Amino acid sequence: MIEMQDAAYGYGAEPLLSGLSLNLAPGSFHFLTGPSGTGKTTFLKLCYAELLPTGGTITLFGQQANSLSRDNIADLRQRIGVVHQDCQFLDHLPLTQNIALPLTATGKGGMVDAGSLNELIGWVGLTARADAVPPELSGGERQRAALARAIIMDPDLILADEPTGNVDWDMSLRLLNLLVELNKLGKTVVIATHDLALIRAAKQRVQARVLRIQNGQIMSAGADL
Amino acid sequence: MSIRGRLLTLVRGDPQADRVVPRSGQSARLTLATSAAMAFLAVFAMALAMASGRLADRWSSALAQSSTIRLSAPLAEMEAQTSAILTVLEQTPGIESARALSDEDQQALLAPWFGPDLPLDDLPIPRLIEIFETPEGYDADGLRQRLAAEAPGAVLDDHDRWRRPLAEAAGRLRLLGWLALVLILGATGAMVTLAAQAALSANERVIRVLRLVGARDRYIARAFMRRFTVRALTGAAVGTLAGLVAVTLLPSARDTASVLTGLSFSGLGWLWPLIIPPLAGVTAYIATRIAAFRTLRGLQ
Numbered sequence: 001m002i003e004m005q006d007a008a009y010g011y012g013a014e015p016l017l018s019g020l021s022l023n024l025a026p027g028s029f030h031f032l033t034g035p036s037g038t039g040k041t042t043f044l045k046l047c048y049a050e051l052l053p054t055g056g057t058i059t060l061f062g063q064q065a066n067s068l069s070r071d072n073i074a075d076l077r078q079r080i081g082v083v084h085q086d087c088q089f090l091d092h093l094p095l096t097q098n099i100a101l102p103l104t105a106t107g108k109g110g111m112v113d114a115g116s117l118n119e120l121i122g123w124v125g126l127t128a129r130a131d132a133v134p135p136e137l138s139g140g141e142r143q144r145a146a147l148a149r150a151i152i153m154d155p156d157l158i159l160a161d162e163p164t165g166n167v168d169w170d171m172s173l174r175l176l177n178l179l180v181e182l183n184k185l186g187k188t189v190v191i192a193t194h195d196l197a198l199i200r201a202a203k204q205r206v207q208a209r210v211l212r213i214q215n216g217q218i219m220s221a222g223a224d225l
Numbered sequence: 226m227s228i229r230g231r232l233l234t235l236v237r238g239d240p241q242a243d244r245v246v247p248r249s250g251q252s253a254r255l256t257l258a259t260s261a262a263m264a265f266l267a268v269f270a271m272a273l274a275m276a277s278g279r280l281a282d283r284w285s286s287a288l289a290q291s292s293t294i295r296l297s298a299p300l301a302e303m304e305a306q307t308s309a310i311l312t313v314l315e316q317t318p319g320i321e322s323a324r325a326l327s328d329e330d331q332q333a334l335l336a337p338w339f340g341p342d343l344p345l346d347d348l349p350i351p352r353l354i355e356i357f358e359t360p361e362g363y364d365a366d367g368l369r370q371r372l373a374a375e376a377p378g379a380v381l382d383d384h385d386r387w388r389r390p391l392a393e394a395a396g397r398l399r400l401l402g403w404l405a406l407v408l409i410l411g412a413t414g415a416m417v418t419l420a421a422q423a424a425l426s427a428n429e430r431v432i433r434v435l436r437l438v439g440a441r442d443r444y445i446a447r448a449f450m451r452r453f454t455v456r457a458l459t460g461a462a463v464g465t466l467a468g469l470v471a472v473t474l475l476p477s478a479r480d481t482a483s484v485l486t487g488l489s490f491s492g493l494g495w496l497w498p499l500i501i502p503p504l505a506g507v508t509a510y511i512a513t514r515i516a517a518f519r520t521l522r523g524l525q
Binding site for chain 2 (some may be wrong): 048093105149
């Protein structure tokens with residue numbers, strides 16, 4: 001699904017990440033951890049071609065990231081659901097339309113089935129908030145809405161950047177359970193987090209591989225996780 | 226997608242896609258108001274171009290079909306040379322008829338300047354011979370050569386030296402009118418480009434979200450293109466209507482046949498301003514498309 005070979009990325013002359021070599025297999029569950037500022041978000045952005053590697057190669061769904069056109073990237077993102085740390089909604093649209101945005105924006109707006117959409121909104125527990133606009137939602141509600149939007153296109157890969165960063169422990173577990181459910185449906189899940197308690201909780205529910213970013217390198221985490 | 230399909234999509238619009246970009250009041254009002262003002266000016270530029278065109282045609286045709294021969298000769302030779310000139314004119318192809326003006330005719334011509342009691346017999350007034358041409362016209366240079374041989378005191382005035390500068394001036398005025406129209410369209414395009422760029426920059430976050438969820442740049446650009454095209458079209462329609470009303474309120478052309486009093490349309494010419502709104506729409510469409518793709522390329 002995603003293959004990296006000696007990939008590197010730097011915002012300036014000095015690389016932030018280097019020597020990235022790994023393979024994200026279909027149906028796998030990964031945690032990406034490490035202190036703030038080590039490059040977790042950058043790693044995820046490399047996975048959905050928001051950033052392109054400055055060294056090595058990254059292959060996304062069989063295509064070299066560096067050779068992708070803008071249209072190729074747009075098509076690729078229809079196979080990847082992204083839950084951003086700050087959610088990134090269109091504040092003037094109600095929640096329902098924000099969740100259906102991937103369908104609308106890819107010309108599949110006519111395929112929006114009200115029943116399925118309501119079912120999805122119910123699955124993330126936001127039925128009562130369907131008509132609210134994003135600024136009216138709490139942090140947890142926004143994260144769940146972002147998750148619903150990320151999966152509405154039935155993507156193969158879900159990338160979540162600190163999805164529990166702004167929510168309490170109960171909400172964190174609720175979001176984790178939703179992601180575990182998706183993984184059981186065959187989706188590949190990558191969660192970037194520095195919340196070790198969440199990783200431990202997840203390991204009781206799913207077979208997850210934990211990757212740690214340290215000194216710009218990515219490596220498997222120790223047995224303590 | 227075919228051009229027809231694109232046009233239909235543009236006109237019909239996509240309500241869901243239209244909602245994706247928030248309505249920006251300032252750029253909307255700016256586009257509407259400027260398009261209306263530009264269309265209003267465009268109506269006047271078009272009216273000027275068409276009125277000066279009509280005037281050029283009128284001046285040309287009124288003077289083109291007639292000429293004058295002025296004969297200055299000693300009184301004793303006047304009749305003989307007049308007769309010789311009329312004979313030459315009868316034999317010249319392209320001349321329908323010719324007649325020597327009588328003393329009464331000449332007196333009538335001079336009366337506005339010298340009064341009705343002018344003693345023509347006592348004054349060395351040249352004899353005037355009026356020539357009416359066939360539509361094909363005659364060879365003026367050839368006629369001049371024959372006149373020089375038969376009546377040395379005759380001077381042919383084919384009105385060219387009067388007609389040419391007038392027709393040229395009117396023609397240039399017409400050209401200026403059309404040039405003004407092109408400049409107005411160019412200014413409309415530039416204004417829409419600026420407004421579209423401002424709207425795109427203001428909506429950078431919206432563009433990022435749309436890209437994040439898999440929208441192609443074509444989809445994002447279309448959302449802006451349709452909005453600005455419709456605004457320019459609406460503004461131009463209002464401006465054109467106002468311009469037409471203003472033109473009808475101008476003084477009508479009377480006998481003076483001047484540009485100022487004839488600044489209007491005639492007959493089917495009234496339909497010409499109707500192309501201004503579609504032209505504004507097409508200009509806005511192209512301007513927004515260029516601005517949108519340029520801005521989107523810059524937002525990597």
